[in-house]
Amino acid sequence: MKKKILIEGMTCASCAMNVERSLKKVPGIKEVGVSVLTKKAIVESDKEISEDELKKAVSRAGYKAVSIN
Amino acid sequence: MEENNIEEDLEVRTWKKKLIWSWLITIPIIFLMYSEIIFGIHFLTSSVISLVILVLAFPVIFVLGFSTLKSGLKGFKTFYFNMDSLISLGTVVAYLTGIIQFFYPLQNYSGISAMVMAIFVTGKYIESKARGRAGQEIKKLLLLGAKDARVLRKGKEILIPISEVKVGEIIIVKPGEKVPTDGVVFKGESSVDESMVTGESLPIDKFKGANVIGATINQDGVLYVKSTKVGKDTFLAHIIDLVEEAQGTKVPIQKLADKITSIFVPSVLILSILTFIGWIIFGNLNSAIGSAIAVLVISCPCALGLATPIALTVGTGMGAKKGVLIRKGEAIQTMKDVKTIIFDKTGTITKGKPEVVDFYINVREKYFWNIAGSLEKNSEHPLSKAIVKKAGLKRFSEVKNFKILRGQGVYGKIDSKEILIGNTKLMEKEKINFNKFKEKVNEFEERGETVVFVSENKKVIGVIGIADKVKENSKEVVQKIINLDLQVVMITGDHDKTARAIASQVGITQVVSNVLPEEKAKKVEDFQKNGYVVFVGDGVNDAPALKQANVGIALGSGTDIAIEAGDIVLTKSSLTGVAQAINLSKKTFGKIKQNLFWAFAYNIVAIPLAVAGVLHPVIAEVAMALSSITVVTNANLLRRKKI
Numbered sequence: 001m002k003k004k005i006l007i008e009g010m011t012c013a014s015c016a017m018n019v020e021r022s023l024k025k026v027p028g029i030k031e032v033g034v035s036v037l038t039k040k041a042i043v044e045s046d047k048e049i050s051e052d053e054l055k056k057a058v059s060r061a062g063y064k065a066v067s068i069n
Numbered sequence: 070m071e072e073n074n075i076e077e078d079l080e081v082r083t084w085k086k087k088l089i090w091s092w093l094i095t096i097p098i099i100f101l102m103y104s105e106i107i108f109g110i111h112f113l114t115s116s117v118i119s120l121v122i123l124v125l126a127f128p129v130i131f132v133l134g135f136s137t138l139k140s141g142l143k144g145f146k147t148f149y150f151n152m153d154s155l156i157s158l159g160t161v162v163a164y165l166t167g168i169i170q171f172f173y174p175l176q177n178y179s180g181i182s183a184m185v186m187a188i189f190v191t192g193k194y195i196e197s198k199a200r201g202r203a204g205q206e207i208k209k210l211l212l213l214g215a216k217d218a219r220v221l222r223k224g225k226e227i228l229i230p231i232s233e234v235k236v237g238e239i240i241i242v243k244p245g246e247k248v249p250t251d252g253v254v255f256k257g258e259s260s261v262d263e264s265m266v267t268g269e270s271l272p273i274d275k276f277k278g279a280n281v282i283g284a285t286i287n288q289d290g291v292l293y294v295k296s297t298k299v300g301k302d303t304f305l306a307h308i309i310d311l312v313e314e315a316q317g318t319k320v321p322i323q324k325l326a327d328k329i330t331s332i333f334v335p336s337v338l339i340l341s342i343l344t345f346i347g348w349i350i351f352g353n354l355n356s357a358i359g360s361a362i363a364v365l366v367i368s369c370p371c372a373l374g375l376a377t378p379i380a381l382t383v384g385t386g387m388g389a390k391k392g393v394l395i396r397k398g399e400a401i402q403t404m405k406d407v408k409t410i411i412f413d414k415t416g417t418i419t420k421g422k423p424e425v426v427d428f429y430i431n432v433r434e435k436y437f438w439n440i441a442g443s444l445e446k447n448s449e450h451p452l453s454k455a456i457v458k459k460a461g462l463k464r465f466s467e468v469k470n471f472k473i474l475r476g477q478g479v480y481g482k483i484d485s486k487e488i489l490i491g492n493t494k495l496m497e498k499e500k501i502n503f504n505k506f507k508e509k510v511n512e513f514e515e516r517g518e519t520v521v522f523v524s525e526n527k528k529v530i531g532v533i534g535i536a537d538k539v540k541e542n543s544k545e546v547v548q549k550i551i552n553l554d555l556q557v558v559m560i561t562g563d564h565d566k567t568a569r570a571i572a573s574q575v576g577i578t579q580v581v582s583n584v585l586p587e588e589k590a591k592k593v594e595d596f597q598k599n600g601y602v603v604f605v606g607d608g609v610n611d612a613p614a615l616k617q618a619n620v621g622i623a624l625g626s627g628t629d630i631a632i633e634a635g636d637i638v639l640t641k642s643s644l645t646g647v648a649q650a651i652n653l654s655k656k657t658f659g660k661i662k663q664n665l666f667w668a669f670a671y672n673i674v675a676i677p678l679a680v681a682g683v684l685h686p687v688i689a690e691v692a693m694a695l696s697s698i699t700v701v702t703n704a705n706l707l708r709r710k711k712i
Contacts, residue, residue, distance in 0.1 A: 011140060011151065011153055011193075012152035013152070013371045014152050014331070015152070017327065018149040033318050036375070037200060037316060037378055042314055060147065061147065061149040062144065062149050
């Protein structure tokens with residue numbers, strides 16, 4: 001399962017790493033790719049992960065998930 | 070998607086505004102700070118100067134720098150530190166020295182704090198601009214789509230926004246106009262320039278039943294197109310998604326840089342504290358503050374963290390423009406170690422569409438093709454289609470008692486004559502003598518053609534040689550790849566004779582023939598014993614082989630392509646894309662290596678210098694800004710390379 005998250009507030013490469021680290025902690029997520037250039041995170045998971053959980057993970061790192069699809 | 074685009078320009082504009090304001094205020098600060106040096110006199114007493122600087126620097130740090138401070142200080146709450154955390158701490162501490170020095174003898178760094186912030190903002194502006202340039206290809210793809218469409222509703226032609234077009238609607242595309250969305254030609258004939266989507270430079274002829282791609286440009290005729298896909302499902306939308314996704318994927322070489330980036334900021338914070346303590350013990354408080362600030366502002370995780378993704382962005386963008394879609398960053402690293410490249414035959418080296426290339430008959434040509442074409446019209450077999458196309462009949466003779474003889478041919482009656490068209494097996498079964506044609510049959514087979522007999526009332530009246538022709542530039546591309554010192558192999562389900570005939574036409578000496586589709590992956594595995602393997606196929610029946618290979622390159626023309634099948638996807642059918650993909654991968658990987666080298670070298674040299682107190686905080690900030698600009702600019706230079 002693949003989801004794309006548009007993220008607000010990432011200003012540099014370490015921000016992308018922060019989001020990546022936080023998303024990786026969500027159980028069930030297999031792979032995470034975050035790009036500060038496209039401002040998007042792409043997560044791959046085995047099971048359905050709720051938008052809420054993803055949003056929380058992003059905000060835990062100090063950023064905002066604007067949209068998920 | 071377009072929102073994203075506007076937002077990026079907004080980012081550049083915001084930094085630009087901040088840049089102008091920060092320098093407008095900082096330049097007077099610099100004059101005040103160095104008035105004695107510049108003009109040889111003090112205009113004001115030093116405490117008044119300090120006060121004025123504090124007042125001027127305030128908006129630079131706390132207003133213009135607000136978003137940076139907000140983002141950076143959040144890190145101290147969440148423990149997810151970022152680059153802004155370093156700048157925030159550095160500038161705020163520096164600013165505070167300006168207040169403290171009224172009560173305690175201390176070097177005043179408040180003017181410096183404004184300079185550091187102004188330089189930081191400048192660096193961000195330049196970087197965001199260069200970053201925008203790095204992503205320009207994808208932006209162009211986003212802008213490529215048509216804005217509106219001329220549709221036929223209730224018999225009337227109306228112009229509607231593209232978002233309102235539904236599947237199954239009839240769209241009218243006039244000469245020079247963009248095809249608004251993916252569809253099938255329903256009426257009309259024209260040629261269409263598909264270069265923007267597939268990289269194929271020559272216009273493609275379109276007639277009834279042909280697929281058209283949204284965003285391509287209609288050339289000379291009016292096309293009536295029935296839309297098949299709209300919005301997010303179109304080919305262009307898929308390409309954009311794919312390129313965007315690829316830009317977020319990892320290249321293995323960046324692992325170390327990523328690891329360092331993720332612990333970089335906290336490490337620098339600790340290092341800065343240690344520097345401060347060290348200087349207090351072995352030096353004095355003023356140098357301790359200066360060095361600690363320098364360490365904070367010189368350290369730049371961006372150069373390290375951006376080194377790979379920015380080069381990947383430029384590389385994938387360049388590829389997209391040429392119809393070479395790199396789906397996984399890993400592929401570009403793997404590519405440099407590839408030893409063998411295996412080409413599938415049908416549809417890859419050859420066109421995948423059999424054509425009549427030879428024939429030998431002993432009746433009148435017109436009569437012969439009328440019989441062959443009329444009978445074969447009833448069959449869907451690729452060989453039948455080739456014969457129908459060659460016959461090119463406008464009117465077909467009536468066929469009675471038509472029968473398909475599986476694996477052998479077809480039968481039918483035309484004007485009470487019994488017609489059989491098929492292979493040797495059929496002739497033998499029906500005991501039809503073809504001795505007179507034997508020589509021709511051998512000749513055709515030597516050339517790698519499939520032979521089809523046509524018989525009338527059990528007498529052969531002609532033989533047809535059908536071949537799947539090699540694509541125009543297959544030979545040239547194979548030669549290019551052989552020159553790269555790669556072992557080139559062709560794999561096919563064909564008989565050895567046919568396979569070798571095709572292989573020799575393109576200059577391939579190593580052939581694996583008689584391979585069932587499901588065995589292809591196994592064959593790839595065998596070759597992998599000698600090193601990495603690239604497999605090139607159309608992704609239709611060789612998907613497992615594409616997956617098994619270290620790099621799978623899937624190719625097709627236009628929308629007839631299995632996008633998910635390969636690590637690299639070529640949207641044009643010619644093999645040129647294979648050479649371009651290899652070339653682009655190597656060039657991009659080279660850029661990544663260069664970038665990583667610079668980023669590592671920069672931090673390894675700069676941070677110790679800052680710790681040692683050799684670098685003034687302003688110089689440190691300039692160096693920091695330059696380091697990330699260098700990496701982004703260097704990645705943009707990739708564009709100068711020819712692929």
